[in-house]
Amino acid sequence: MSQDDTKVASGVKLEELRSWPEEMCRRQLPSVLPQLIAMYQRSERWIEHIRILKIIVEMFLPHMNHLTLEQSLFSQVLPKTVKLFDDMIHELTNEAKELSSQNLEIQVTLRNILQTMVHILGGLTGCVHHVCATQDSVILENIHSLPSSVLHVIKSTFAHCKNSESVYSGCLHLVSDLLQTVFKEAYSLQKQLMELLDMVCLGPSVDENNTLLMVEVIHSLLDICSVISSMDRAFHANTWKFIIKQSLKHQSVIKKQLKHKEIISSLCEDILFSFHSCLQLAEQMTQPVAQDNADYRLFLKTLKVCRFFANSLLRYTKEFFHFLPDSCHVLHQLYLQIHSEFPSSLYAARIPKAQQEEIAGAFLVILDALISQLLKSQPFVQAVLASKLDLPSELQLPQVLLLVVIMDKLPSQPEDVQTLWCTKDTTRMSLLQAIFYNFGRCSGELSVPVHSQGVKSKGQAEVPVTLYQHVCVHVCALVASFHPSLFAELIRDC
Numbered sequence: 001m002s003q004d005d006t007k008v009a010s011g012v013k014l015e016e017l018r019s020w021p022e023e024m025c026r027r028q029l030p031s032v033l034p035q036l037i038a039m040y041q042r043s044e045r046w047i048e049h050i051r052i053l054k055i056i057v058e059m060f061l062p063h064m065n066h067l068t069l070e071q072s073l074f075s076q077v078l079p080k081t082v083k084l085f086d087d088m089i090h091e092l093t094n095e096a097k098e099l100s101s102q103n104l105e106i107q108v109t110l111r112n113i114l115q116t117m118v119h120i121l122g123g124l125t126g127c128v129h130h131v132c133a134t135q136d137s138v139i140l141e142n143i144h145s146l147p148s149s150v151l152h153v154i155k156s157t158f159a160h161c162k163n164s165e166s167v168y169s170g171c172l173h174l175v176s177d178l179l180q181t182v183f184k185e186a187y188s189l190q191k192q193l194m195e196l197l198d199m200v201c202l203g204p205s206v207d208e209n210n211t212l213l214m215v216e217v218i219h220s221l222l223d224i225c226s227v228i229s230s231m232d233r234a235f236h237a238n239t240w241k242f243i244i245k246q247s248l249k250h251q252s253v254i255k256k257q258l259k260h261k262e263i264i265s266s267l268c269e270d271i272l273f274s275f276h277s278c279l280q281l282a283e284q285m286t287q288p289v290a291q292d293n294a295d296y297r298l299f300l301k302t303l304k305v306c307r308f309f310a311n312s313l314l315r316y317t318k319e320f321f322h323f324l325p326d327s328c329h330v331l332h333q334l335y336l337q338i339h340s341e342f343p344s345s346l347y348a349a350r351i352p353k354a355q356q357e358e359i360a361g362a363f364l365v366i367l368d369a370l371i372s373q374l375l376k377s378q379p380f381v382q383a384v385l386a387s388k389l390d391l392p393s394e395l396q397l398p399q400v401l402l403l404v405v406i407m408d409k410l411p412s413q414p415e416d417v418q419t420l421w422c423t424k425d426t427t428r429m430s431l432l433q434a435i436f437y438n439f440g441r442c443s444g445e446l447s448v449p450v451h452s453q454g455v456k457s458k459g460q461a462e463v464p465v466t467l468y469q470h471v472c473v474h475v476c477a478l479v480a481s482f483h484p485s486l487f488a489e490l491i492r493d494c
Contacts, residue, residue, distance in 0.1 A: 033072070041080055046088070049080075053120070070143055070144060089156050092160065092167070101174065122185060125189045137201045140200055140217075144209075161186075204252065212257065225243070265330050270309050274305050279359075282352065282356075304362075317331070326379075375409060385421075385434050397445050403431065403434055407478040408478075422482070439467075446467060
């Protein structure tokens with residue numbers, strides 16, 4: 001940009017604009033803003049971009065009509081801002097290969113880029129804050145360039161931070177302070193954006209554009225979750241909490257457009273990740289631990305996160321029950337995978353009894369509630385009872401345990417639900433067929449033998465029972481409770 005190009009229409013230089021009082025900015029807005037935007041769009045120097053963006057956001061944005069922000073500002077400035085940010089990420093990635101403690105020139109270059117990124121994130125935060133401060137409710141179509149641009153920049157930032165160890169290859173310490181600042185700015189920007197999105201109203205008469213914009217926002221946040229899952233556990237959980245909240249808040253108008261399978265699959269992945277973390281921490285507790293033990297507190301915190309994800313899944317599947325067909329296989333596999341790694345599976349981690357009980361009481365109980373919720377789902381029945389279900393050996397026992405859980409729940413279900421589980425067709429077995437088939441494939445568990453949860457008698461201690469006893473007792477109980485209309489099926493299966 002030449003020296004002359006730093007002047008706006010009135011001949012005033014950019015530096016002089018910084019001294020303008022508020023009233024002058026408000027009065028000169030119609031003539032000065034178009035000039036600033038034109039300068040911003042044709043500028044090729046990053047430092048000029050930042051100077052102009054800062055002036056627009058801090059001095060002129062407060063005086064703009066909120067109904068015209070998209071047309072007069074966001075749609076004209078933010079695409080260039082996003083491209084600028086992407087160029088910076090690209091240059092960082094390329095230049096970082098040459099970073100070393102001896103190469104001072106590269107150090108300065110990279111630190112300047114990171115500092116510029118901090119300024120851009122600050123400018124975007126200013127835009128989001130202005131919308132939050134000046135509107136009681138938000139119509140997405142009126143600002144649609146803002147959330148899409150912000151979410152793109154946030155995801156790029158988190159992805160760069162996540163990959164920083166490999167990108168900066170052993171020299172991360174030379175830029176780590178600024179990377180932390182960049183991360184904190186993006187973190188703050190996302191929190192501010194979620195505050196803005198919480199103000200969005202989508203009534204029954206909302207047009208399709210606004211509906212699709214909200215769907216895109218939720219899917220973008222889902223992508224961000226996949227990036228930050230291993231970076232900041234609390235922030236990850238809060239992002240998920242927001243996704244679930246917005247999905248339920250606007251479900252009447254967005255339920256058909258949401259990618260339910262992706263949302264459920266991602267939740268299942270996060271449940272498994274948290275569950276594995278719980279097991280790893282529990283394995284380290286080889287003896288009773290005090291309540292104030294640091295490892296024990298971390299275990300409880302991780303278990304709380306695990307419970308949060310499980311409750312989120314339970315709530316989501318309940319509210320979007322009719323959109324579950326494509327996800328039933330994933331939900332079935334989640335149950336099997338978790339129980340394959342928990343006692344009394346032969347493949348389970350060795351964890352103290354006390355921690356077993358805590359995990360069962362805080363987490364597994366939610367999976368049990370999930371199964372109750374899915375009993376009426378024909379696709380779930382198909383997934384569990386499929387004739388060609390070829391499970392690996394470590395999932396055979398969990399499949400038997402799942403079938404036993406279902407047997408226990410059926411007596412309280414209506415006749416049509418019992419019929420759904422207890423009849424067969426060309427593609428699936430009946431419940432009794434499945435229990436006999438899968439039980440016969442548990443040769444390892446039967447020969448060890450594996451013991452299941454005990455049975456309590458009056459005045460007696462809990463007595464562990466073998467898998468054989470466990471299954472027989474529950475099969476007999478189911479048969480005794482069968483509706484008379486199912487006796488013919490029962491006779492055929494036995």
